Amino acid sequence: MSATVLHAEVGVSDEKQAAAKSAGRRFGALVVRLGAIAAFAAIMAYFVIFAPGFTSTFNLINVVEQSAILGVLAYGMTAVIIGGGSDVTEGGIDLSIAANMGLCAAVYATLLSMGYGDFLSVLAAVAVGMAVGALNALAVVGLGILPLLATLAVLNVAAGMELTLTQNTVVGASSPLLGVLVSGSSLGISALAWALIVFSAIMIVLVHGTSFGLRLYAVGGHPEAARAAGIGVPFYVSFTYMLSGFCAAVASILTVSRLSASTPGSGELLLSVLAAALLGTVFSRRFVPTMGGTLLSVLFIGLLANGFQLLNVSSYWVNGVQGALILLVVAITSFARGSEGSR
Amino acid sequence: MSVSVNDNSAKVSVRGFLAKYSVLIAFAAIVIFFAVATPTFLTPANLFNVLVNNVVMLAIVALGLTIVISSGGIDLSVGVSVDMASMIFVMLLAAGYSGVVGVAGGLGAALIVGVLNAILITRLNISPFLATLGVLFIGQSTQQLATSGGQPIYLTSGYAADQFNAIARTALFGAPTPVIVLIVLVVAVHVLLHRSVFGRYVQAMGAQPGVAWYSGIRVPRELSMVHVLCALLAGVTGILLSATVKSYVPLSGNAFLLDAIGATFIGTTLSRERKPSVIGTLLGVLLLAIVKNGLLLVGWNFYWQQVGIGVLVFLVLAASFGLRRAAH
Incomplete structure (x- = not known):
C-alpha cells in the first residue's frame, strides 16, 4: 500500500524517471515470474531424471489425487484473500477453514455410521460448512471484527465441536459415494483427480471469467472505490467466507473418502493451505492471488x-x-517489486 | 454526522464506554460467574494454579507478539522460538552441562530464529507474515530431523532434573521463579513499548510505516530489534516450559501461537485506535486462562472447553467491535 503512495510521489517529481523505473520494474517482474516458473521447471526436471517412476501416469494421477484436498481448501482461502484484500493483519483470511473441514468430515462420517444415506449426510456436511462460513461472514461483515481474529475464534469453536462429536477418535465411514470416489475412474483418471479438475475449472471460471470475479477483485483491492462504483461490498465479502465454508465441506468429503474415515488433526493443514494460497501469487503478473496460481x-x-x-x-x-x-520465491518477488515493497 | 439532541449523544457515549470497556466488563462478569458457580474458583490455591500453569508461559509469548503487532507485523514463528530454545536447553542439560549454560544456549537458539526473521523481513523485504511462515516450516523440519521425527526428551531424574527444579521451583520473595520472571518482563516490556524512544518508533512504524521512514526512523534496525526481542521472549517461555515439565516435546510451542495472537488482539479492544498494549495483552491472557480454568472446574471436558473459549472470545469481540461500530 505504501508502495503506491511512493510511486505517486515519484511520478509527480519526475515523470520520465518514474516511467523508466516502472518499465524497469515491469521487466523485473517478468524476470521473476519466468524465474519462478523456471525454478518450478528445474525442480521438476530433476525429479523426472532422478526419481524413478516420477513421470508414470499412475504417479502423476496419484499426485493430483493427493493434492485434491489441499487444492479445494486453498481455493476457499484464495477467494477470501481476493475479496478481503491481502493486507497482513487487516485483510481477508480464514483461519478456520481447516478446522471447519475437520468438523464437516466428523459430521459426514458420524451420520454415515449412524445409517443415514449419502444424500442426507452430504447435505448435512455442506450445511455445517456453510454455517461456519456464515458465522465468519457475520463476524467480519456484520460486526466488523478483524478477519484474523473472528476466524481465530471460529477456529476454536469448530475444532472443539469436532472433538466433542468424535471424542477425538477415528470415525470409520463407507457409502456408495465414497466407494465411487475411492475406486471410480473415467478416461483413466480417478474420481478424486476428477474432483480437483472439475472444482478447479469451476473456480477459475467463476473468479477469472465472470464479471462477478472482476467485482470481487475490485472489492478486495479498493473497497471504497468498489462501493462508490455501486458494488455491494458486504455481499461480496460475505460470499467469500460462505464459499470458503463450502470448500471446507467439499474437502471434508474428499478426505473421508481418502482415509475411509474422519480423523482428528485436520487443523494441521491450515499452514499448508495458507502457504499454497500465498505462494500462488508469484504465478500472477501483478502478484495478486489467483485461482490458477493457487492450483500451480x-x-x-x-x-x-x-x-x-x-x-x-x-x-x-x-x-x-x-x-x-516460499522464502526464496517471495524474496525474489519482493526484490523485483523494488525496495519500497517491504510491506 | 452531527448529533443535535443531547439525549442521543449521551446514548452514543454510553455505547462508546461499553465498547471501550467491554473486555473488562466481560472479564468481571466471568470472574463473578465462576465464583458463584464453583466454590473452588476464587480460592487462593486455585488462582495461584491458574497463574503458574495457564498464565505465565502464554503471557511471555504474548508480550513478544505485542511488540511485533505494535510494529505492524506478525510473528507466526513464535512456536519455533519456544521449541528451539527448549530443545537446545534440554539437549545441553542432557549432555551434562549446567543450567546456566543450558539457559544461555536456549536463548541463543531463540536469538538465531529472531535474527533469521529480521534478515528475511528487513534485508530481503519479505512480508512478516510470509517470512515467519517460512521460518515456521523450516523450524518444524529442523526439529523433526534433530529428534528422529519428533521423539520427546525426558529428563526426570538426576543432575538435569535438579537444574530444572532450580529454575522452575525455586521461590523468590515467596513466588516461584517463573512468576517473578513474568513480572519483571511485564514491567520491562511495558516501559520499553510505552515509555521509551524505541517504543515510540515501534508505534510509529505500526501506525504509519511510510511516515516513520520519512521521519528518519531507521525502520530496518528497529524492526530487526522487534523481531529479535519477540523471539527471545518466546525463548524464555521455552526454557521455563522445559524446566517445568522436565522435558522437551518437539513441535509443542505452536500451541501458544493462536492463543497469544488472540490475547494480543483482545487487548487491542481497550484502545480506541486498536493499538496493542502490554496491559491489554495481559488482560487477554488472563481472560483466556480464567475461562479455561473456570470451565474445567464447572466440569466441562477438554473438548467442550475449546468450544466454550471460542464462543466466549467471539462474543467479547462481537461486543467490542459491534458496539464501537454502533458508537460511530
Missing part, C-alpha cells in the same frame, strides 16, 4: 512431497524445503 502452487507442493518420497528422502525434509522455497 498446490500441484508444486504435491509434486515436491511426491518427488522426495520417490527419491527416498526423509519426509522430515519436506516442510523445511517447502518453507525455504
Whole structure:
C-alpha cells in the first residue's frame, strides 16, 4: 500500500524517471515470474531424471489425487484473500477453514455410521460448512471484527465441536459415494483427480471469467472505490467466507473418502493451505492471488512431497524445503517489486 | 454526522464506554460467574494454579507478539522460538552441562530464529507474515530431523532434573521463579513499548510505516530489534516450559501461537485506535486462562472447553467491535 503512495510521489517529481523505473520494474517482474516458473521447471526436471517412476501416469494421477484436498481448501482461502484484500493483519483470511473441514468430515462420517444415506449426510456436511462460513461472514461483515481474529475464534469453536462429536477418535465411514470416489475412474483418471479438475475449472471460471470475479477483485483491492462504483461490498465479502465454508465441506468429503474415515488433526493443514494460497501469487503478473496460481502452487507442493518420497528422502525434509522455497520465491518477488515493497 | 439532541449523544457515549470497556466488563462478569458457580474458583490455591500453569508461559509469548503487532507485523514463528530454545536447553542439560549454560544456549537458539526473521523481513523485504511462515516450516523440519521425527526428551531424574527444579521451583520473595520472571518482563516490556524512544518508533512504524521512514526512523534496525526481542521472549517461555515439565516435546510451542495472537488482539479492544498494549495483552491472557480454568472446574471436558473459549472470545469481540461500530 505504501508502495503506491511512493510511486505517486515519484511520478509527480519526475515523470520520465518514474516511467523508466516502472518499465524497469515491469521487466523485473517478468524476470521473476519466468524465474519462478523456471525454478518450478528445474525442480521438476530433476525429479523426472532422478526419481524413478516420477513421470508414470499412475504417479502423476496419484499426485493430483493427493493434492485434491489441499487444492479445494486453498481455493476457499484464495477467494477470501481476493475479496478481503491481502493486507497482513487487516485483510481477508480464514483461519478456520481447516478446522471447519475437520468438523464437516466428523459430521459426514458420524451420520454415515449412524445409517443415514449419502444424500442426507452430504447435505448435512455442506450445511455445517456453510454455517461456519456464515458465522465468519457475520463476524467480519456484520460486526466488523478483524478477519484474523473472528476466524481465530471460529477456529476454536469448530475444532472443539469436532472433538466433542468424535471424542477425538477415528470415525470409520463407507457409502456408495465414497466407494465411487475411492475406486471410480473415467478416461483413466480417478474420481478424486476428477474432483480437483472439475472444482478447479469451476473456480477459475467463476473468479477469472465472470464479471462477478472482476467485482470481487475490485472489492478486495479498493473497497471504497468498489462501493462508490455501486458494488455491494458486504455481499461480496460475505460470499467469500460462505464459499470458503463450502470448500471446507467439499474437502471434508474428499478426505473421508481418502482415509475411509474422519480423523482428528485436520487443523494441521491450515499452514499448508495458507502457504499454497500465498505462494500462488508469484504465478500472477501483478502478484495478486489467483485461482490458477493457487492450483500451480498446490500441484508444486504435491509434486515436491511426491518427488522426495520417490527419491527416498526423509519426509522430515519436506516442510523445511517447502518453507525455504516460499522464502526464496517471495524474496525474489519482493526484490523485483523494488525496495519500497517491504510491506 | 452531527448529533443535535443531547439525549442521543449521551446514548452514543454510553455505547462508546461499553465498547471501550467491554473486555473488562466481560472479564468481571466471568470472574463473578465462576465464583458463584464453583466454590473452588476464587480460592487462593486455585488462582495461584491458574497463574503458574495457564498464565505465565502464554503471557511471555504474548508480550513478544505485542511488540511485533505494535510494529505492524506478525510473528507466526513464535512456536519455533519456544521449541528451539527448549530443545537446545534440554539437549545441553542432557549432555551434562549446567543450567546456566543450558539457559544461555536456549536463548541463543531463540536469538538465531529472531535474527533469521529480521534478515528475511528487513534485508530481503519479505512480508512478516510470509517470512515467519517460512521460518515456521523450516523450524518444524529442523526439529523433526534433530529428534528422529519428533521423539520427546525426558529428563526426570538426576543432575538435569535438579537444574530444572532450580529454575522452575525455586521461590523468590515467596513466588516461584517463573512468576517473578513474568513480572519483571511485564514491567520491562511495558516501559520499553510505552515509555521509551524505541517504543515510540515501534508505534510509529505500526501506525504509519511510510511516515516513520520519512521521519528518519531507521525502520530496518528497529524492526530487526522487534523481531529479535519477540523471539527471545518466546525463548524464555521455552526454557521455563522445559524446566517445568522436565522435558522437551518437539513441535509443542505452536500451541501458544493462536492463543497469544488472540490475547494480543483482545487487548487491542481497550484502545480506541486498536493499538496493542502490554496491559491489554495481559488482560487477554488472563481472560483466556480464567475461562479455561473456570470451565474445567464447572466440569466441562477438554473438548467442550475449546468450544466454550471460542464462543466466549467471539462474543467479547462481537461486543467490542459491534458496539464501537454502533458508537460511530
